Amino acid sequence: MSDSASSKIIVALDVPSRKKALELVEKLDDQAAFLKVGAQLFTEAGPGLLDELHKRGKRVFLDLKFHDIPNTVAGAIKAAARKRVSMVTVHASGGKEMLKAAQEAAGPNGPDVFAVTLLTSLDSEDVEQVFGRAPVSLVDEVVRLAGLAAETGLPGVVASPTEVKTIKRSYGDALLVVTPGIRLPGDDPGDQSRYSTPGAAARAGADYIVVGRSITAAKDPAAAFQAVAAAFAEGA
Numbered sequence: 001m002s003d004s005a006s007s008k009i010i011v012a013l014d015v016p017s018r019k020k021a022l023e024l025v026e027k028l029d030d031q032a033a034f035l036k037v038g039a040q041l042f043t044e045a046g047p048g049l050l051d052e053l054h055k056r057g058k059r060v061f062l063d064l065k066f067h068d069i070p071n072t073v074a075g076a077i078k079a080a081a082r083k084r085v086s087m088v089t090v091h092a093s094g095g096k097e098m099l100k101a102a103q104e105a106a107g108p109n110g111p112d113v114f115a116v117t118l119l120t121s122l123d124s125e126d127v128e129q130v131f132g133r134a135p136v137s138l139v140d141e142v143v144r145l146a147g148l149a150a151e152t153g154l155p156g157v158v159a160s161p162t163e164v165k166t167i168k169r170s171y172g173d174a175l176l177v178v179t180p181g182i183r184l185p186g187d188d189p190g191d192q193s194r195y196s197t198p199g200a201a202a203r204a205g206a207d208y209i210v211v212g213r214s215i216t217a218a219k220d221p222a223a224a225f226q227a228v229a230a231a232f233a234e235g236a
Contacts, residue, residue: 005233009198009225010061010178012036012212018045018052025056027221031229034086036061036210050083059086061178061210065116067091070101077102081110087178089158091116092145099152112176115149116158117142120181120195139163143170150174156207161196164204179206184214184227198228199235 011032013021021041025032035058037049042064053060062085066073073090080088090102092115102113118127124138131141142163147170149157156176159167164177181195201209211228218224 006031006225006229007033008206008208008232009229010034010036010208010210011215011225012038012063012180012210013041014038014212014216015041016044017041018049021045021049022052024216024221025053025058028215028225029222031222031225032215033057034059034061034208036063036212038063039065047083050085054084061085061087061089062111063087063089063210065089065091066102067094068098070098073098074101074105077105077110077113081106085111087112087114089114089116092148092157096148096152099148099154103153112155114156114158114176114178115145115154117145117163118159120160139166143167146171146175161201161204161206164201164206168205176207177205178208178210179204180210180212182209182211182214182228184224184231197235198231202232202235 013024013035015021015024035053037060050060062080066076077088088111090099090113099115106113118138118141127136127138127141142159143166146157146167150171156178158178160181161179164179167175167177179201182198182201183195185197198209209232215221215224215228
C-alpha cells in the first residue's frame with residue numbers, strides 16, 4: 001500500500017459527538033490524514049473541532065453542502081478558509097452564480113470548492129420528484145451538473161462511483177472527482193442507492209474516495225482503513 005493511496009482516502013467522521021470523533025481519530029492513529037466533518041458532527045461539536053483536528057496534523061474536508069444565495073455562500077466559504085479547511089462542498093444545483101461566488105471567495109489560497117452533483121441516496125425516481133421532469137438518466141444529470149462546476153472554474157465535483165468514468169470521459173483533468181458511497185465487499189450499503197467498492201472506484205478514475213461506515217463501524221477501524229487503502233491502490 002502506498003502513501004499516495006492512503007492520502008486519497010477521506011474518512012467520514014459521521015459520529016454524533018466531539019468525544020466519539022476524537023476517539024475514532026485516536027483509533028485510526030496516524031494512518032488517516034484526511035477527515036470529513038459533515039453536518040451532524042459540525043452542528044454538535046462546532047468549528048472548534050476543526051482546530052482540534054488541525055492540531056493533530058489532519059486535513060479537513062468540510063462537507064456542509066452549502067446551497068444558498070451567492071452572497072451567503074461566499075461568506076460561508078470565507079469562514080471555512082479562515083478555519084484552514086482543505087476542501088468544502090456546495091450544491092451544484094445552486095446555479096452558476098452561486099458556484100462562481102464560492103470559487104471567488106475561496107481564492108487562490110482558500111479551500112478547494114467541490115460541487116455536489118446528486119446525493120448518492122437518490123435514485124431516478126427521486127430525481128424526477130425533485131426536478132419535476134420525466135425520468136432522466138442519473139449519469140446524464142450528474143454530468144450536466146458537473147458541467148456547471150467546470151464552467152465556473154471549480155476544481156472538482158462530488159459524484160457516486162457509477163458516474164466517475166463518464167465525468168472523466170467528459171471533462172478529463174479539468175475536474176477532480178470525490179466519490180462517496182464506498183463500501184468494502186460484503187458490507188451493508190445502508191441508505192446508499194449508488195455505491196461501489198474502493199477498487200472499482202479507483203478503476204473508474206476517482207481521485208478521492210470518502211469512506212464512512214466500512215471504517216468507522218468496524219471492530220478495528222485502523223485495520224479497515226488499511227483494507228480500504230490497499231484495495232484502492234490495487235484498483236488504481
